[in-house]
Amino acid sequence: MSDTLLSVEDLWVRFPTRSGTVDAVRGISFSVGRERVGIVGESGSGKSMTGRSILRLIRSPGQMEAKSIMFNGENLLDYSERQMRKIRGHQISMVMQDPKFSLNPVHTVGKQICEALRLHTKASRREARQGALEMLEAVQIRNPERVFDSYPHELSGGMGQRVMIAMMLITDPKLLIADEPTSALDVTVQMKVLAIMDKLVQERGMGLIFISHDLNLVSSFCDRIIIMYAGRIVETCKASELHNATHPYTRGLLNALPRIEEPKGRLEALQRQDSWKQEASVDARV
């Protein structure tokens, strides 16, 4: 894990509203190597904003600020919008929750994957098609030729998400940001899609940022966990050490989960404390 891919220092995301500025992310620092990092938090914790701000995809009126976002030794904050476009999808890819909103409904899946490839490489039409078919096979689509020629609405949720992953990985990015990539899927499908993503990320030696609300899932899928609350990192630990977590928020989340194997009469309700919002963010860089 010595070779750090991405290092973010003191990231803020702010939204001006009628009643003053709202800080969605408040000065967090973290790093990602060639590993699977999970960012966990409840709604409003700023986890999605964190993912988007790495690619500088915060929509107006939101504003982002950071000391530095170092990727491959270069500060992404110094990049122009034009340079950023080359980074997005080529060096850093992002998979969103619902493939229905990320795929263009009027083009075939194959065309969109080829386009993604041709946008960033000099592949010829034939090479692009070949590459796309191989990629579809890599995400374990049984009949790649057929899927290649189908439109997004003809695919099931799990299939759509596999296509998204294929599209995002075909350019061979170094870092993949997956924002709730499987939350819209059924549990059994979810696991299959995760397994595919896991395998590809491992094989290619990529870094993965896995953003999710599901503590259980993240702890079993990732190497390292970052727990966010109200825009701050409250705790970070190895996934295998999660049960030893000390922060009351993390403990509260763990205790609030019903578990199949250990029945509880009552679930422990989380008692939120205002101090959690005030504490300094934990530095999650390694």
Added chain:
Amino acid sequence: MPGSDSAVMERKPWVAEATKDARLEIKDLNVYFGEGADRFQAVKNVSVKVQQGGSFGIVGESGSGKSTVLRAVCGLVESWDGEIDIDGAPVSHKRDKAFARKIQMVFQDPYASLHPRHTVDRVLSEPLKLHGFDDVDGRVLRALDDVGLGADFRFRYPHQLSGGQRQRVAVARALMLEPEILLLDEPTSALDVSVQAEILNLFADLRKEHNLTYVMVTHDLAVVAHMCDEIAVMQHGEVVEVMDVEAMRSSTPETAYTQELLKASMGYDAEFFGDS
């Protein structure tokens, strides 16, 4: 647990046994959508029995027909055949007003189940007025108290409430007519984990206080294991297995599908899912 195996065996077949204390019994329920060539059978030959005061869970993935069963029971879907008995008496396709005082439902998405232009007060007092209850004010305040909200929330609009608070209002609304059976359609899947814990606790308390019978539909096996005594697993419109919660906890379900579901809800396991 060696004993649970035999418990499962005894329960089979899950075709109705003739017991008197079944509060809700569904026999050979079929539900259809569409007409002609587009006709699609969403629920096939489902038979389940819910004991009085029991808490029955139906789990399954999207498209398994689990929510459709609930909708047929409460009368929101009318294109069904088979038999639905409440306290031993079959219900008809058209439901009358009195039926509303037997069964109520809590919906999945608290952001979609409250009318955006109605205050909490209106939401809660409306069923009372429809059914001519007295002491509307008192009942509304007690209901708010029951679900842990308090009088402060009475005149707020849904957009002034958080997701968990909205779901509490929805629960209060379902309880206004003092029903005996509460149908819960994924009542916590749109909520954060910590809020889910609060709502599940609330359900447990209310069940004790009001002597309610629950039928809960969810895709989350952990929630169903926490809440229910008996669980039916549905796939492609059919019930593939009925088990009690002990069988589920000890991971000894009979069908491969249920086992896969169970495994999947325990978390990611590279060895188990990686080589599929």
Added chain:
Amino acid sequence: MTTAPVKSNVPDRAGLKAWLSSDAPTSRGHARAVQFYMGWMKLYENKLAFLGFLIILSLVLMAIFAPLLATTEPNAQDLAKRLTAPGVDGHLLGTDELGRDIWSRLVYGSRITLLIVGIVAFTAPVFGLLIGTVAGYLGGWVDQALMRLVDIFLAFPKLILALAFVAALGAGIESAIIAISLTAWPPYARIARAETLTIRNADYISAVRLQGAGVMHIIVGHVWPLCLSSIIVRVTLDMAGIILTAAGLGFLGLGAQPPEPEWGAMISAGRKFILDHWWVAAMPGMAIFIVSLGFNLLGDGLRDILDPKKSQS
């Protein structure tokens, strides 16, 4: 209606703002006041919409205080002073071919305009709302029958249909109002139906059905409040068109009859002198233009204010 158990005590002026922007209203009235105040603040912040609101407000005030604002009787003729230019002899906007003061006629004419606008605004949308929501909610053959009726009405050009009605009912302001109402409702029915289709399967509708509520109860109490905002927006945007249709009927001699100071009829009378005495036609034209603009600005603003998607975020 029952009364609130917690007495809401309206505090002094300093606390009034806080009371009006409260997150936890203490009574039904309070909740409504807060909603209203929030809407008002949004209108106030939207400068163009607020300008539109001010224009409409002045139109209303003008109609109410017409006797005070008018300098002469609207129908008082003075042939010696016919076609006086604006500003001469105390005639602010000049006089027409019979020596009547145009300003005074415009002021009194605002009453007629408001009457037409008011009656049409309260009949056509309500009728359209009823037809549209019933069709959308019930679906099936009811929907088919009602919407084909709407199609038939929509197939005629508005002014031609109004002309036919007026011809059948006889010329006059009442006929014009009826004719405009009859031609104006179909678009509202369309909007209301489309809106109803999106909400009829919502969970909150299912919930009230489960409580045993009847069809009309659901339509009026639950579907209408949600259709209302798009209808109101459409009405304000249509107002300009309604004023123009009324003016058009007046212009063709089928609306208000002389000597009533209806703006469209005034333009019609002035067109004979438009080259030499432009103000006779131009002044009522300006009045129609300003009021139409006012309604359009307000309607655009209301679209933002009443849109539930925007107000929730």
